[in-house]
Amino acid sequence: MKREDATNRAKRHVLAMKISSIFLPAIALTALVCGNAHASTDACQPIRNAIDQQNEAQQMQVSAAVTYIDSGRSYYYDTLYSGSKVYSRNRNGPWEVGMRRIVPVIVDGRPAIYDCRFVGTDHIGSATVMAYTYRRFIPDHTMDVRALIDAADGKFLQTEIVFGPFPDHKTKYNFSYGPNPPLPTVDERTLWHPPH
Incomplete structure (x- = not known):
């Protein structure tokens, strides 16, 4: 009787392993596709990656409409972003x-x-x-953002922002990444430095 129980347990164990070997890859694939796998549960990671790519871009053009x-x-x-400089103007200025x-x-540590x-x-x-929606915190304010990220290279192509203190308007940005058109001639003695 004990031998039969051990044999049956062994058969059940082998059967369970066979079933697992069939279904585990499917479960893992489903988890990856549905975004439930641990590595892909951070919905903010693609957005941070797109921000990193913008920060590292040597050339970038942005057109905005408020x-x-x-x-x-x-x-x-x-x-126009070029190396360590940024050139900006209103459309006719x-x-x-x-x-x-x-x-x-x-x-601020968060x-x-x-x-x-x-x-x-x-x-x-x-x-x-x-397409993603997210909130972006800057000191004293938050912004609600809708972002369109290129599925091929992970870069922002477009964002729409509603800026916390100004809910009466929204800003839409369109991005393209180099090569830039010829840079404008600007007197760099007036180079603006951000406050520290």
């Missing part, structure tokens, strides 16, 4: 130059990017993009 929700009026701005600042992911949610896929032209 739209006032009540009136529908819009104002346009252009920005003169260029100004300043020292480039990185976008922080930690502010995460600057939080409450991240993947909301689906979309397209910008022929590019497939991953």
Whole structure:
């Protein structure tokens, strides 16, 4: 009787291992696809990665439109990032130059990017993009952001921001990454340095 019980247990164990070998890869694959695997549960990681790529980009062009929700009026701005400098202007104004600042992911010892949610896929032209919403903290304010990240290279292609103290308007940014057009001629003696 004991021998039969041991034999049956051994058979059940082998059967369980066979079933596991069939289903575990499928379970693991499902977890990865659904975003439930431990390594992919941080919804903010793709956003931090996109910020890192922007901070490291030697050349980047940004066009922005600020739209006032009540009136529908819009104002346009252009920005060129080149090495350690940033050139900016309103659409019809003169260029100004300043020292480039990185976008922080930690502010005052706490995460600057939080409450991240993947909301689906979309397209910008022929590019497939991953859409996220998140909150970004800057000293004294928060911003609600919707970001479209290129599925191929993980870079921001577009963001829309509602800035905490100014809920009456939103800003839409479009990004492209080098090569920049020829840089404007600006008197660098007026180079603006950010406050420390």
